[in-house]
Amino acid sequence: MKKGSRFLLMVLLVCLFSTTVCFAEVPYKTYTIDGYGSVSETQTAYTPLASFSKIGEYSLMGPTDLKITDDGTEIYVADPPSGRVYVSDLEGNFLRYYDEGLVTPTGIYVTEDRTLYVADKSGKIVVFDVDGNTLATYETPTHPLYGSSPFRPTKIAVNNGGDMYIISEGNSNGIIQISPTDGGTFLGYFGTNAANVSALRIIQETILSDAQLSKLSANIPSTPSNLCIDEKGLIYTVTPGLENSSLKKLNIAGINLVTPDAYDGKEVGVATGNYNNIYVLSSDGYIYEYNGEGELLFVFGGRDDGRSRIGLSTIAAAIDVDLNDNLYIVDTEAKKVQVFQSTEFTDLLHEALSLYDSGRYTESKEPLTQVLEMNSLFDYANKAMGRAIYQEEDYETALRYARLSKDLNGYSDSWWEIRNVWLRNNLVSAVLVIVAIVAVIKILSALQKKRGIFNGVIRATEKIRSKTLVKQLAYAKYFMKHPIDGSYGVRWEGKSSYVCAGILLAIFVVEIIFNKYFCGFLLKTVREGRYDLVGDIGTVLLVFFVLTACCYLMCTINDGESTFKQLVCGFAYCLTPFLMIVPFIILLGNVVTYNEAFLMEFANLFVYVWCIILVFLAIKEINNYSVKETFKIIFLTAFTVLIVCLLAFILYVLCRQVIDFVVDLVREAVYRIGN
Amino acid sequence: MATKKIRLRLAALALVCAMLIGAFATSTVTYADPTEESTESTEEPSTEEPSTEEPSESDPSEEEPSEGTGLEEGEISHEDAVEQAIVENPNGTILDHELVAENSDYELYLREENISIIMRDKETGAIMESTVLDSEGLNATWLDFMQSGIAFEILEGSNNRMVGLGNAGAQITYEKAENGFTADIDLTKYHITLSVTVTLEEDGLKVVVPSDSITESEELVAGNRCYLGSLYVFPFLGYTNLGEREGYMIYPDGNGAMISLEDNEGKFSNPLYLPIYGDNYGHFSTSTVSLLWDRYKTINDSEFAMAPIWGMVHSDTGMAYLGIMEMGDADAQIVLYPNGASTPYNWISPYFYYRRNYMQLYSADETTAQGAIVQEENRNDSDVIVKYIFTRGDDADWVGLAKEYRNYLTESGLEQKEDDFKVRLDFLGLEKENWLLFKKDVVMTTVDDIRDIYADLETEGVTSLLSVYKGWQKGGVQNFPIKSYSAAGSLGGKKAIDALFEDLKDSSIDFYLYQDALRANVDTTNTTFNVIKKMNERRYEEIDRTKEVYGTFVFQTPAQCEKLLKSSLSGYAKGEVTGLALAGITSKSFSFLYSGVQYSREYTLEAFESSVKMAADQMDVVLEEPISRFWKYADAIVDMPVGSSDYIYTTQDIPFFAVVLKGVIPMYSDYVNFEANKYEFFLDLAVTGIYPSWYLTKEDSSELLYTDSNDIYSSRYGVYKEAIVDYYNQLYALWEAVDGAFIDEYEEYESGVVAVTYTNGVSVYANYSEESVTEDGVSIDALSFVVVE
Numbered sequence A: 001m002k003k004g005s006r007f008l009l010m011v012l013l014v015c016l017f018s019t020t021v022c023f024a025e026v027p028y029k030t031y032t033i034d035g036y037g038s039v040s041e042t043q044t045a046y047t048p049l050a051s052f053s054k055i056g057e058y059s060l061m062g063p064t065d066l067k068i069t070d071d072g073t074e075i076y077v078a079d080p081p082s083g084r085v086y087v088s089d090l091e092g093n094f095l096r097y098y099d100e101g102l103v104t105p106t107g108i109y110v111t112e113d114r115t116l117y118v119a120d121k122s123g124k125i126v127v128f129d130v131d132g133n134t135l136a137t138y139e140t141p142t143h144p145l146y147g148s149s150p151f152r153p154t155k156i157a158v159n160n161g162g163d164m165y166i167i168s169e170g171n172s173n174g175i176i177q178i179s180p181t182d183g184g185t186f187l188g189y190f191g192t193n194a195a196n197v198s199a200l201r202i203i204q205e206t207i208l209s210d211a212q213l214s215k216l217s218a219n220i221p222s223t224p225s226n227l228c229i230d231e232k233g234l235i236y237t238v239t240p241g242l243e244n245s246s247l248k249k250l251n252i253a254g255i256n257l258v259t260p261d262a263y264d265g266k267e268v269g270v271a272t273g274n275y276n277n278i279y280v281l282s283s284d285g286y287i288y289e290y291n292g293e294g295e296l297l298f299v300f301g302g303r304d305d306g307r308s309r310i311g312l313s314t315i316a317a318a319i320d321v322d323l324n325d326n327l328y329i330v331d332t333e334a335k336k337v338q339v340f341q342s343t344e345f346t347d348l349l350h351e352a353l354s355l356y357d358s359g360r361y362t363e364s365k366e367p368l369t370q371v372l373e374m375n376s377l378f379d380y381a382n383k384a385m386g387r388a389i390y391q392e393e394d395y396e397t398a399l400r401y402a403r404l405s406k407d408l409n410g411y412s413d414s415w416w417e418i419r420n421v422w423l424r425n426n427l428v429s430a431v432l433v434i435v436a437i438v439a440v441i442k443i444l445s446a447l448q449k450k451r452g453i454f455n456g457v458i459r460a461t462e463k464i465r466s467k468t469l470v471k472q473l474a475y476a477k478y479f480m481k482h483p484i485d486g487s488y489g490v491r492w493e494g495k496s497s498y499v500c501a502g503i504l505l506a507i508f509v510v511e512i513i514f515n516k517y518f519c520g521f522l523l524k525t526v527r528e529g530r531y532d533l534v535g536d537i538g539t540v541l542l543v544f545f546v547l548t549a550c551c552y553l554m555c556t557i558n559d560g561e562s563t564f565k566q567l568v569c570g571f572a573y574c575l576t577p578f579l580m581i582v583p584f585i586i587l588l589g590n591v592v593t594y595n596e597a598f599l600m601e602f603a604n605l606f607v608y609v610w611c612i613i614l615v616f617l618a619i620k621e622i623n624n625y626s627v628k629e630t631f632k633i634i635f636l637t638a639f640t641v642l643i644v645c646l647l648a649f650i651l652y653v654l655c656r657q658v659i660d661f662v663v664d665l666v667r668e669a670v671y672r673i674g675n
Numbered sequence B: 001m002a003t004k005k006i007r008l009r010l011a012a013l014a015l016v017c018a019m020l021i022g023a024f025a026t027s028t029v030t031y032a033d034p035t036e037e038s039t040e041s042t043e044e045p046s047t048e049e050p051s052t053e054e055p056s057e058s059d060p061s062e063e064e065p066s067e068g069t070g071l072e073e074g075e076i077s078h079e080d081a082v083e084q085a086i087v088e089n090p091n092g093t094i095l096d097h098e099l100v101a102e103n104s105d106y107e108l109y110l111r112e113e114n115i116s117i118i119m120r121d122k123e124t125g126a127i128m129e130s131t132v133l134d135s136e137g138l139n140a141t142w143l144d145f146m147q148s149g150i151a152f153e154i155l156e157g158s159n160n161r162m163v164g165l166g167n168a169g170a171q172i173t174y175e176k177a178e179n180g181f182t183a184d185i186d187l188t189k190y191h192i193t194l195s196v197t198v199t200l201e202e203d204g205l206k207v208v209v210p211s212d213s214i215t216e217s218e219e220l221v222a223g224n225r226c227y228l229g230s231l232y233v234f235p236f237l238g239y240t241n242l243g244e245r246e247g248y249m250i251y252p253d254g255n256g257a258m259i260s261l262e263d264n265e266g267k268f269s270n271p272l273y274l275p276i277y278g279d280n281y282g283h284f285s286t287s288t289v290s291l292l293w294d295r296y297k298t299i300n301d302s303e304f305a306m307a308p309i310w311g312m313v314h315s316d317t318g319m320a321y322l323g324i325m326e327m328g329d330a331d332a333q334i335v336l337y338p339n340g341a342s343t344p345y346n347w348i349s350p351y352f353y354y355r356r357n358y359m360q361l362y363s364a365d366e367t368t369a370q371g372a373i374v375q376e377e378n379r380n381d382s383d384v385i386v387k388y389i390f391t392r393g394d395d396a397d398w399v400g401l402a403k404e405y406r407n408y409l410t411e412s413g414l415e416q417k418e419d420d421f422k423v424r425l426d427f428l429g430l431e432k433e434n435w436l437l438f439k440k441d442v443v444m445t446t447v448d449d450i451r452d453i454y455a456d457l458e459t460e461g462v463t464s465l466l467s468v469y470k471g472w473q474k475g476g477v478q479n480f481p482i483k484s485y486s487a488a489g490s491l492g493g494k495k496a497i498d499a500l501f502e503d504l505k506d507s508s509i510d511f512y513l514y515q516d517a518l519r520a521n522v523d524t525t526n527t528t529f530n531v532i533k534k535m536n537e538r539r540y541e542e543i544d545r546t547k548e549v550y551g552t553f554v555f556q557t558p559a560q561c562e563k564l565l566k567s568s569l570s571g572y573a574k575g576e577v578t579g580l581a582l583a584g585i586t587s588k589s590f591s592f593l594y595s596g597v598q599y600s601r602e603y604t605l606e607a608f609e610s611s612v613k614m615a616a617d618q619m620d621v622v623l624e625e626p627i628s629r630f631w632k633y634a635d636a637i638v639d640m641p642v643g644s645s646d647y648i649y650t651t652q653d654i655p656f657f658a659v660v661l662k663g664v665i666p667m668y669s670d671y672v673n674f675e676a677n678k679y680e681f682f683l684d685l686a687v688t689g690i691y692p693s694w695y696l697t698k699e700d701s702s703e704l705l706y707t708d709s710n711d712i713y714s715s716r717y718g719v720y721k722e723a724i725v726d727y728y729n730q731l732y733a734l735w736e737a738v739d740g741a742f743i744d745e746y747e748e749y750e751s752g753v754v755a756v757t758y759t760n761g762v763s764v765y766a767n768y769s770e771e772s773v774t775e776d777g778v779s780i781d782a783l784s785f786v787v788v789e
Helices: A003-012 A199-207 A210-215 A344-357 A361-374 A379-391 A395-405 A408-451 A455-465 A468-481 A483-492 A498-517 A533-556 A564-574 A576-589 A594-623 A627-674 B012-019 B078-084 B140-146 B398-411 B447-459 B493-504 B558-574 B601-618 B628-633 B656-661 B678-688 B717-738
Strands: A030-033 A039-042 A046-052 A065-068 A074-079 A084-089 A094-098 A105-110 A116-120 A124-128 A134-138 A153-158 A164-168 A175-179 A185-190 A226-229 A235-238 A247-250 A267-272 A278-282 A286-290 A296-301 A316-321 A327-331 A336-342 B097-102 B106-111 B116-121 B127-129 B150-156 B159-163 B170-177 B180-187 B192-201 B204-209 B224-233 B247-251 B257-260 B272-275 B309-314 B319-327 B332-337 B345-353 B357-361 B371-375 B384-392 B423-428 B430-435 B438-443 B465-470 B509-516 B519-521 B541-543 B552-555 B579-583 B592-594 B597-599 B620-624 B636-640 B667-671 B691-696 B743-748 B753-758 B763-767 B773-775 B778-780 B784-788
Touching (some): A074 A105, A116 A164, A124 A153, A164 A226, A247 A278, A336 A344, A379 A395, A455 A468, A468 A576, A498 A533, A533 A594, A533 A627, A576 A594, A594 A627, B097 B116, B097 B180, B106 B192, B116 B384, B140 B159, B150 B192, B192 B224, B204 B224, B224 B384, B247 B398, B309 B345, B384 B398, B398 B656, B558 B601, B601 B620, B601 B628, B678 B784, B691 B717, B763 B778
Parallel strands (some): A105 A153, B423 B465, B423 B691, B509 B579
Antiparallel strands (some): A030 A039, A084 A094, A164 A175, A278 A286, A316 A327, A327 A336, B106 B116, B150 B159, B192 B204, B204 B384, B332 B345, B592 B597
């Protein structure tokens, strides 16, 4: 990096806190997440800058909320134990406080003109002007639609029209929306979370009586823990434990626009940044930064491990960000406000983020290049870079970036373009090659007819074909087309053997592995570079033999006529469509884009349906069952498999306990003897 | 690069510190009783009950903040405090203490009743007390502890009791000598005896507790045998009350840190424990660290104390001391209590372990923690020797103490090493990733690549380099231990490495092969034997579940470390290898069990020292973050921390060890690659005289994605070339100006400028602020430095 540009950057980093204490390392790591969902470390995104436990002379006693004014000059801190809302400048110097009529001020919101809205958990919303005069007080809404829930406001956000969005503790109907007109008009509930509907719950609700159900914990939607509003009026909420709904970005209609790709179930704070980015804070002190789509850029911070190091939290409660991207966290337990400052790396990423989001792809390449120079594995940057380069029609490079960041759509688009170019350049020659091959075949067959030049080869082939094993293998092809006849052959004519079944199974295993690992980037379900061959082989063989064995057991007690060998061989033959067609699917998978992906899906469906039909017919014919009996056997087999699995599990648990017991016993004995 | 190292961390501290929440409350202070029993703590010397009382300095119900003197109850004004701390004409007695010895600068006073001493500066009259005379609001147990010159922790059954002389029923008999005294102490309540010899030598105060003077009787106390757990030596020496005095305490966290003696107003409720030479892995307990998504460790390992030192500085009276553990340092720690943590006093003390409690587990699973708390079988048999070096006037600051420590080290045999300015470029050779059933080579930097990089840099004028080659060995960078000289063929093999050494012989590039002589990778080597067990008979394992290829390392026994190092050294000798970068044994140590026998940490350190010495005798060695005992063997120190662990206590980081070692041993920083604020780091390097380091690869670091080195997210040479050349040119100029000199003064200005003056009169002004600043007539641009001759 040129000294000039680096210098400029540092100057751009307007540091509000002049401090000579420079910490070269921070106590926490910073992680990012990639397209595979795997987590990797990255450059420190934010460094701890300062912390203050007092505002002027006043010690914070348990702050729960914090807001920075839109002009980025003042901090409002709600401190419920003291019943006050303190205002300080960004360095923690006391400016004023508000306390008139406040009992437990847990949540605050400050408008552009410094009107302060306080959510007081004792049951009211108090509005102050900048001088501390009470402008309005809103208490429990009286509208019948409000219901009977107690009004215990904990957090609040206010839109430009003055409508208040209020989270009330224990109110699961959603965010309470109150308009300031007529001394507070209840407008309705907003952004209600869905109730938890688990399979267990469905079963319980089906079979239990009302009385029994009432004893279970109530299945009510979770109440959000915090909210914020951006300048477009979009409401962001966080709700612990809702997994990928834990962060919501709600439009005016209450529709959620994001799905976060990381969460830890303890979300307590949310704030929007200056680049359409979103910050989420968890009570353990982890700070998540997402882009506008909910893709995780960073997660850092954490819970103090007892060594008392700065930048770590005890019980964090709320987060906000100022105009210079400094983050402010309140920690209720440690009774302090911590300030984090963005690093050079984060500033570059933010710059790229804002350029990219506004569609200035080429310009975004410069900061992205610098980001990637500092961390070539940074997923979001790779993705954005790939997209930017795609716009410049350098598809090969775009493909490489898309592959690196597992940006499937980007990969598909780039690949489509590359393939298109290839086709354009090679279509003529490809056609020529095909014509040439056809011509050669014609000539050779003509020669064979006239002079029999391949007679030797043909004789040799026939000799091989006449071998029993080869015949049995070839029978697979016949079986595939004529399953009923084929099954007859297996049953009565000894058309198969264990060796033959073994060979087919082996080919099946190989194809499964190829299909899993080399099926083309777009269709692959496992991440590049990860292999688990032993597991794959084991799983396939186990499933095949458990199914066959269970089926055989059921057949023997249900007047089935098959032997175990016949079932094994029959089932092995049933795999033939897979064996014949999947290699082509694998090849195809390496050239398709998302546009043609339906072809692959169709081909796969075709193969599986064919195999299932073959299995059905094989069971039916080899055992000489009726259709009804065959279905019965299939269900029984499924049931047996379930029992076998259960048995295996119980055995495993028992063995495990015995081993643990023995180990504990020996250890204790050794220790007792030793003493 | 401490952040990058896989270092499992002791987490029992979380539990312990939770128990330590002190009871410093409001202005009428009540303090927790230190004798309350603690049965769970086996790691830390603390024994207090948790308290739910919360510190709150101002009552918010008051309308306005309290005006007035701003003094706490029991606190006196700064002027009065200073006046009390200067005794002009003592006439042989100060505060009940009798003069017992003196040297040309200082007098030693003793109060026999509680082995309380006072040090007095003859020139200025400034004194430092070692016990608290009286304190209101503290319970009897704390008071007893604070009034004892020597204090203890006694293991009584599963309890760990913090006791002073009074509560231990101590009977003390004195034997006076010309320059001090010997006190034979009989702790009648616990049937333990020991003797303490205090002598005032010309260069300072020396306290000796010989190991053979300690006896522990088999008599039972309340049904339990009592053992000497640990020892505080003059814990309150130089203590101050709240914010009465000006000054600070220094402690060896990372490069050095200090906490001011100001009134913390209840900010800190816990003390800080700083284990000397890092954690003792033999007592490492697998416990609950807060993990992100139950898997990722987000908290960086803290820096460790490289040297067994601490200090107390009274700036107002111009008196300071540096404490040095001369012996007993192997299993010891520094205990720092800022005011608010249990007491209203600021004190810092050495703390020596003799024997610890540990949890002997019954269950196979270490995390369930079912077991009995028992005592270690053997007592540490090392003598305890503490040395206090006092300074006065202008030297009564941390720079003065650092200079004293430098003198002390030089006098104890640390020689000045050749110190040419070099930029350190480390290379990563070979990594491994999973591929089908095997592990596949990921070649990052071959020997030829290194030659190309050197040649490329030479064209830019960058010629003075030091390189450590990591992952040169067969099996890649995770393949430890190294048993012989066998290099990875895909990098060029032994032949290429030998040729490189041969070619670099007459150049100004020093090249070292990296060898972690401590760890063994359980997947690549047989670790059934010769690896250490912790005290609880579990194998010590460093496990990182986020690593996909390997991820579990164990520590080899010191004997095995030495054996393998020896065999690899003889291999190097047969080749052309002349430089070795040693790691592992240079910074980690432990007491351990092997074959049922308990070995002390002192044993481990002595064995490691002989290994390091053996290597140093045969070739050039650089050591990775070495503890102070090994400094004398190092041609250079690599991965020298620039900052500290960022404890909340730290008022300010101070480059203490940089001041000690600059000009004595060349120091190389952590990798610049991973620094988020590179410009600030650059200034840190200019100020401390530590040389910059990079971790480089020829290939792009994205190749490492599926390897265990995937935390190296940026390392391609091409990316860093410009920065290397830039740093080289700027810092080379600085080095030329200060070559051969030591750091003499260090000053910080309000404006964000730091000025360092060397013994040859050259000053370096570094401006950390975003505006250009003029200090002492020197104008310094924002975020840059200026050398003034």
